[in-house]
Amino acid sequence: METDLRLESSLWIGNKRYRAVLTGWHLKWTEADKKNGDKKTVSVPVAEVVGVENGRVEILPQKSVEDTDKDFTVFYIKRSRSRSTYGLLWSLGRTQFSCPSRVLRDQWTNHLRTALKTHSPLRPHRLLVFINPFGGKKKGREIYHSLVAPLFELAGISSHVIVTERANQARDHLLKKDLTGFDGVVCVGGDGMFSEVLHGLIGRTQQEAGLCETDPAVTLQPCPLHIGIIPAGSTDCVCYATVGVIDPVSSALHIIIGDSQPLDVCSVHHASTLVRYSVSLVGYGFYGDVLAESEKHRWMGPLRYDYSGTVVYLSNRSYAGIVQYLPADPLLSSPKDKTRCLSGCNVCSRSTERLFPHTSDSGSLYSSHFSQYSNDSEGEWVSVEGRFRCVSITCMSSSCARSPLGLSPSAHLADGTGDLILVWDTHPLSFLKFLYRHTSTQDQFDLPFVEVHRVKAVRFSLPDGREEEVHEGIGELNRAIEEREYVDTVSRNGSQQQLAQSVVERETMNEHKTVASILCGLCCKKTPAVSVWNCDGEILPFTEIFCRIHGQLVRLYARGIEDGAAMQNCSQESDKNKSRCITYK
Numbered sequence: 330m331e332t333d334l335r336l337e338s339s340l341w342i343g344n345k346r347y348r349a350v351l352t353g354w355h356l357k358w359t360e361a362d363k364k365n366g367d368k369k370t371v372s373v374p375v376a377e378v379v380g381v382e383n384g385r386v387e388i389l390p391q392k393s394v395e396d397t398d399k400d401f402t403v404f405y406i407k408r409s410r411s412r413s414t415y416g417l418l419w420s421l422g423r424t425q426f427s428c429p430s431r432v433l434r435d436q437w438t439n440h441l442r443t444a445l446k447t448h449s450p451l452r453p454h455r456l457l458v459f460i461n462p463f464g465g466k467k468k469g470r471e472i473y474h475s476l477v478a479p480l481f482e483l484a485g486i487s488s489h490v491i492v493t494e495r496a497n498q499a500r501d502h503l504l505k506k507d508l509t510g511f512d513g514v515v516c517v518g519g520d521g522m523f524s525e526v527l528h529g530l531i532g533r534t535q536q537e538a539g540l541c542e543t544d545p546a547v548t549l550q551p552c553p554l555h556i557g558i559i560p561a562g563s564t565d566c567v568c569y570a571t572v573g574v575i576d577p578v579s580s581a582l583h584i585i586i587g588d589s590q591p592l593d594v595c596s597v598h599h600a601s602t603l604v605r606y607s608v609s610l611v612g613y614g615f616y617g618d619v620l621a622e623s624e625k626h627r628w629m630g631p632l633r634y635d636y637s638g639t640v641v642y643l644s645n646r647s648y649a650g651i652v653q654y655l656p657a658d659p660l661l662s663s664p665k666d667k668t669r670c671l672s673g674c675n676v677c678s679r680s681t682e683r684l685f686p687h688t689s690d691s692g693s694l695y696s697s698h699f700s701q702y703s704n705d706s707e708g709e710w711v712s713v714e715g716r717f718r719c720v721s722i723t724c725m726s727s728s729c730a731r732s733p734l735g736l737s738p739s740a741h742l743a744d745g746t747g748d749l750i751l752v753w754d755t756h757p758l759s760f761l762k763f764l765y766r767h768t769s770t771q772d773q774f775d776l777p778f779v780e781v782h783r784v785k786a787v788r789f790s791l792p793d794g795r796e797e798e799v800h801e802g803i804g805e806l807n808r809a810i811e812e813r814e815y816v817d818t819v820s821r822n823g824s825q826q827q828l829a830q831s832v833v834e835r836e837t838m839n840e841h842k843t844v845a846s847i848l849c850g851l852c853c854k855k856t857p858a859v860s861v862w863n864c865d866g867e868i869l870p871f872t873e874i875f876c877r878i879h880g881q882l883v884r885l886y887a888r889g890i891e892d893g894a895a896m897q898n899c900s901q902e903s904d905k906n907k908s909r910c911i912t913y914k
């Protein structure tokens with residue numbers, strides 16, 4: 330394979346001569362006419378070549394083509410360090426080569442295009458794109474048309490674009506419409522938009538597999554279509570944790586070269602109905618109250634979380650609850666092992682073996698998925714009860730702009746487990762220390778009132794099952810009315826007159842109850858007995874829930890966070906004497 334694709338010749342970049350070599354896996358060009366010492370070599374893996382065009386071509390910011398017959402342009406992935414994040418920024422590298430003859434030029438473009446074909450089965454050719462025009466700073470359409478569409482066109486990708494007119498349009502489309510011919514789905518928006526596509530694809534895949542999502546014990550079928558995220562939201566936490574940067578061009582390039590990053594998904598059930606799926610955070614207490622409070626201030630945009638975070642922090646609330654969890658195998662990994670889930674993570678690749686052991690007949694690739702949840706390997710449930718500041722379950726680190734290392738810095742994207750973080754009730758200043766450590770690299774788990782467990786499933790319930798009570802206040806009121814009614818019943822044997830009296834009183838009390846419940850709901854002075862669940866930025870309508878992690882249920886066009894540090898000792902344009910360049914994958 331490699332031999333017949335080999336091509337070597339002199340090529341010119343501007344007025345400098347280079348020695349260029351194409352093998353099956355790399356395109357390299359080295360400055361000729363220079364002493365060995367300071368030869369500049371650029372080496373690009375063929376897997377990272379985005380496109381080859383005849384002539385001298387520009388793509389971004391505007392497309393321009395100078396069609397000559399001795400020139401050709403190669404577009405490829407160029408990495409650079411980003412100031413604010415761990416991940417590496419990807420941009421479109423472009424080199425315009427000149428040949429001595431048209432024949433040689435055609436030879437180069439044909440060889441390069443043939444080499445690209447060896448990678449094309451992994452690359453998408455047709456994508457379904459949903460744009461949320463209202464997410465984040467309302468720039469979704471502009472971002473797609475000015476930055477992403479030109480790259481898709483260069484890479485020969487055709488896309489069907491839908492600008493959504495209402496919430497849940499993307500989810501409904503994926504549940505109902507014909508999806509044949511699409512290699513993947515792209516959402517241009519934030520976490521909420523991603524969540525819509527996630528729910529649509531998971532629901533559709535189970536429909537087509539004849540599986541029932543509402544059964545908490547069902548083993549869900551992994552989704553065949555990949556999901557691409559073009560970040561255009563407020564938190565963009567999923568994009569941040571899977572790509573490492575919030576940048577539309579980087580995300581578009583990961584989609585174009587067909588990167589594939591499996592992702593764990595947490596299903597949330599109440600009784601025996603499916604409530605929602607989560608990939609980032611299922612949070613009760615602080616994170617739930619912050620989200621509930623922020624819903625009243627949506628007009629603030631992203632700032633609503635900072636304002637609400639402060640208000641909720643100052644309200645100093647804690648909640649009683651019973652948490653039961655099913656620990657994952659502690660020998661595989663632990664939330665405190667200081668590992669980081671990065672591109673090529675071996676904890677995740679090892680769990681791929683565990684989740685999808687290579688069965689003999691590859692046709693039933695996913696049938697082995699059932700083995701993962703066979704009850705005998707379930708293990709022992711652990712139960713804890715008490716008052717908590719917050720209870721969080723996160724399938725991934727949930728790193729985002731607010732918290733560079735995330736809620737659980739050593740969580741893994743695709744290891745089939747989630748991390749359960751229990752923050753017991755504690756002094757307000759200690760809780761502030763816990764929160765503050767999220768904004769730096771200090772260990773937020775190294776506090777006496779914090780415990781974290783790697784789990785496969787979690788159940789949350791209220792002590793003595795007070796599921797329906799919304800606020801303590803109402804509870805007391807209810808009790809008063811019940812007692813009153815009790816008193817009434819007792820007095821019922823009294824005179825008719827008394828009975829009539831008590832009926833009138835009860836009516837009044839009921840009115841009070843309604844009024845009080847409204848007041849209490851609006852701005853209850855007393856701390857409410859229950860909080861709400863924040864599920865990837867959505868508030869759940871239930872308090873008692875059952876969560877379960879489904880390993881690698883979906884795939885993203887990403888490769889995990891590339892370790893920027895590895896980039897240190899070499900750049901794409903390698904420096905003197907360091908011709909070797911780090912290639913990922």
Ligand SMILES: Nc1ncnc2c1ncn2[C@@H]1O[C@H](COP(=O)(O)OP(=O)(O)OP(=O)(O)O)[C@@H](O)[C@H]1O
Nearest residue numbers: 464465493494495518519520521522562563564565
């Ligand atoms: N055309 C639309 N009109 C109104 N709402 C929409 C529309 N399209 C999508 N939505 C809903 O808007 C919500 C927010 O969108 P999105 O997540 O893209 O932005 P965001 O909330 O600002 O970002 P993040 O979720 O990262 O904080 C989503 O839950 C989505 O369901």
Ligand SMILES: CCCCCCCCCCCCC/C=C/[C@@H](O)[C@H](CO)NC(=O)CCCCC
Nearest residue numbers: 520564566609610634731732764765767865866
């Ligand atoms: C004194 C300094 C204190 C600073 C507070 C530090 C704590 C930051 C942790 C942030 C973790 C966010 C997890 C991401 C959740 C997203 O799926 C979700 C949807 O976009 N965002 C929120 O619910 C938004 C929820 C935002 C909560 C703050």
Ligand SMILES: [Ca+2]
Nearest residue numbers: 593724741746
């Ligand atoms: Ca995980």
